[in-house]
Amino acid sequence: MHWFAFCPNPNCSYHYEAPASPWAYAIGWYATKAFGKVRRFRCTRCGKSFSTQTFSTHYYLKRIVSYRDVLYRLAGGESLRGMSRALGCSLSLLTTRIDRLARQGIALHARMLRARRGKEDICIDGFVSFDCSQYFPSEIPIAVGRTSGFVLDVSHCTRKRSGSMRQDQKAKAKALYSKIRLERGGIGRSFREVLATSLALQPPQPQRPFVLITDEKPDYARVVRRLAAYWGEGGGRLVHLRISSHLPRTIHNPLFSSNYTDRELRKDLANHHRESVCFNRNVANGMLRLWAYLMWHNYLKPYRIRWPAQRNPKTHAEASGIDATALENVYRSFFEERAFLTRSPLSPTMARSWKKEWRTPGKEKAEYIPKLALA
Secondary structure (H helix, E strand, O other), X not given: OOOOOOOOOOOOXXXXXXXOOOOEEEEEEEEEOOOEEEEEEEEOOOOOEEEHHHHEOOOOOOOOOOHHHHHHHHHOOOOHHHHHHHHOOOHHHHHHHHHHHHHHHHHHHHHHHHHEOOXXXXXXXXXXXXXXXXXXXXXXXXXXXXXXXXEEXXXXXEOOOOOOOOHHHXXXXXXXXXXXXXXXXXXXXXXXXXHHHHHHHOOOOOOOOEEEEEEOOHHHHHHHHHHHHHHOOOOOOEEEEEEOXXXXXXXXXXXXXXXXXXHHHHHHOHHHOOOOOOOEOOHHHHHHHHHHHHHHHHHOOEOOOOOOHHHOOOEHHHHOOEOHHHHOOHHHHHHOEOOOHHHOOOOHHHHHHHOOOOOOOOOOOOOOOOHHHOO
């Protein structure tokens, strides 16, 4: 008797839709130090073998570390070095666990977006941090529901350092930028990606326009103007509200959800603290760490602690219109059931984060710290 919903081989037809009748049979056991005896099976369609561990988040691992503990330490502002000392594990082991948590969260988020029924105004604002060096600031546009605070999608781009600099800093910046080709129009491209995801989730309709709220950044207005003709094809329309960044960032500010999300990221993630020795040495790993935190923010963190209890949804996901019954198995699917890339309907930015395709400045592959950026 088998209990698997699909074959883990992506080249097998049973990977996407397996029959109701038994399609796998047991072929023996193998022994492990971490899990004891593990049962092995073989698919009757493709002939590939797999085990019960293939569908677990602990696949290929030799040591068990609590994913829940790692996630809550990450969301509590603890640095990677601090977590590795507290858990008694190496930094590479911890990085692997965070990467898996992020991929689990991305797959869960893509599935929950299909169950989202709410319609609300969308706030998009760029969260500014840096990677490798302060000479390479990062712009991370984040699409957030205005009422729910539910994060829909994020992107990333690297730009040149702005603001006042000393003469020696200007000389160093000129030397660095002469060796590195940064993306032109990256802010507009990253904004357009998260906007496309938001439009796909709730396209503009004649009876309800798509309301977009941003700050007064010219790159955002330029993208909106270029795509205005497309939005009007189906009879729907888009309303673009531009809010001054000098207004008080209170709950009455239309961009409150974006400001709140930025504040929480700055407070809770050690690599985004101001004046900190903790920062992203690698763009791809930094984006996966961000996705892991956002999954905690959307699906596990309480919505508004001081909100009236009788009107308070449990999480930001419920406030966004995702039914509570769809979230019942979040813990189990998030921490225990392995997510497969081939079975996850991801947006381009989600897929890029999953595959670690974000480019670190100075490197074609986002794997190592660019030495010239730290020179």
